[in-house]
Amino acid sequence: MDLKESIAIHVNGDLRHVTVGSSIAGMLAELGLDPRKVAVERNLEIVPRGTFDDVRVAEGDRLEIVHFVGGG
Amino acid sequence: MTAQQDIKADTWTVAGRTFSSRLIVGTGKYKSLEENAAAVEASGAEIVTVAVRRVNISDPNQPMLTDFIDPKKIAYLPNTAGCFTAEDAIRTLRLAREAGGWNLVKLEVLGEAKTLYPDMRETLRATEVLVKEGFEPMVYCVDDPIAAKQLEEAGAVAIMPLGAPIGSGLGIQNRVTIRLIVEGAGVPVLVDAGVGTASDAAQAMELGCDGVLMNTAIAEAKDPVLMARAMKAAVEAGRLAYLAGRMQKRRYADPSSPLAGLI
Numbered sequence: 001m002d003l004k005e006s007i008a009i010h011v012n013g014d015l016r017h018v019t020v021g022s023s024i025a026g027m028l029a030e031l032g033l034d035p036r037k038v039a040v041e042r043n044l045e046i047v048p049r050g051t052f053d054d055v056r057v058a059e060g061d062r063l064e065i066v067h068f069v070g071g072g
Numbered sequence: 073m074t075a076q077q078d079i080k081a082d083t084w085t086v087a088g089r090t091f092s093s094r095l096i097v098g099t100g101k102y103k104s105l106e107e108n109a110a111a112v113e114a115s116g117a118e119i120v121t122v123a124v125r126r127v128n129i130s131d132p133n134q135p136m137l138t139d140f141i142d143p144k145k146i147a148y149l150p151n152t153a154g155c156f157t158a159e160d161a162i163r164t165l166r167l168a169r170e171a172g173g174w175n176l177v178k179l180e181v182l183g184e185a186k187t188l189y190p191d192m193r194e195t196l197r198a199t200e201v202l203v204k205e206g207f208e209p210m211v212y213c214v215d216d217p218i219a220a221k222q223l224e225e226a227g228a229v230a231i232m233p234l235g236a237p238i239g240s241g242l243g244i245q246n247r248v249t250i251r252l253i254v255e256g257a258g259v260p261v262l263v264d265a266g267v268g269t270a271s272d273a274a275q276a277m278e279l280g281c282d283g284v285l286m287n288t289a290i291a292e293a294k295d296p297v298l299m300a301r302a303m304k305a306a307v308e309a310g311r312l313a314y315l316a317g318r319m320q321k322r323r324y325a326d327p328s329s330p331l332a333g334l335i
Binding site: 011012013014016031032033037038039040041044046047048049064065066067068069070071072 | 098099100101102105108121122123124125126127129132133136137138148150151153163166167168170171172238239286287288
């Protein structure tokens with residue numbers, strides 16, 4: 001990825017670079033994640049799964065990508 | 073009706089969903105996802121608790137819980153384990169609802185790491201917010217009949233008092249308050265936390281609880297699958313004993329064989 005065409009975002013606390021104009025769906029694909037198995041929070045707001053294709057990530061966004069793990 | 077049919081017909085309902093198993097099991101602390109799935113199967117549980125955590129971005133191909141325990145067959149009950157404020161718990165459950173689409177959730181807001189004792193002020197506050205947002209929270213709480221009433225008034229769909237601290241396996245420490253909570257509640261009551269072995273689970277059911285939730289007692293047993301089977305039997309035995317109505321206790325002996333006709 002050419003850094004000039006990328007933006008910096010925080011994903012689960014880590015700084016990452018994604019292509020300018022990436023949608024949430026595009027970012028999940030870049031990360032190799034199945035959108036059906038995760039939930040995404042962007043700047044403390046839930047991103048509904050139905051809008052993954054439409055919502056674009058912006059410079060400095062703080063994203064949390066979570067899923068279910070074993071727990072009591 | 074035979075006893076077998078009686079057991080089958082003995083269902084319980086939480087927030088409009090009806091279940092026949094009264095045992096809810098956690099999915100933490102297992103050696104492997106395979107062992108976890110086998111224990112859930114052996115327990116007969118229809119509900120499992122799950123946690124919501126960050127995806128491991130550096131290794132997205134790690135095996136996932138959903139690959140081993142099918143959420144279409146076993147209801148996932150997302151929890152808020154590890155949350156120490158109402159805000160954190162609410163945020164976690166909003167994500168859980170988005171991930172799974174479920175309104176039925178387990179709320180726990182912890183007060184301190186040492187005892188993992190619930191913070192009831194935060195728990196009550198979180199319950200109120202969650203209910204307003206359309207959640208149906210089953211709420212982990214102290215074994216206090218007044219706190220239980222307040223949670224029910226706030227809209228908790230089930231009251232889940234601790235038997236003893238989470239992961240301690242100490243068994244039910246206060247049978248009197250568990251009994252009082254059961255007697256006063258208009259929603260299901262489940263002992264959540266503290267069960268160590270089968271007799272603890274049976275005791276919870278004998279006190280009239282609608283169910284028992286446990287994780288460590290099964291996961292940390294030497295043979296978790298066998299213990300899961302033991303817990304299934306214990307919950308059923310305790311439930312049947314409660315329905316049967318136990319005999320009164322006496323201070324002294326009372327012979328079981330007739331005194332008449334002695335040679």
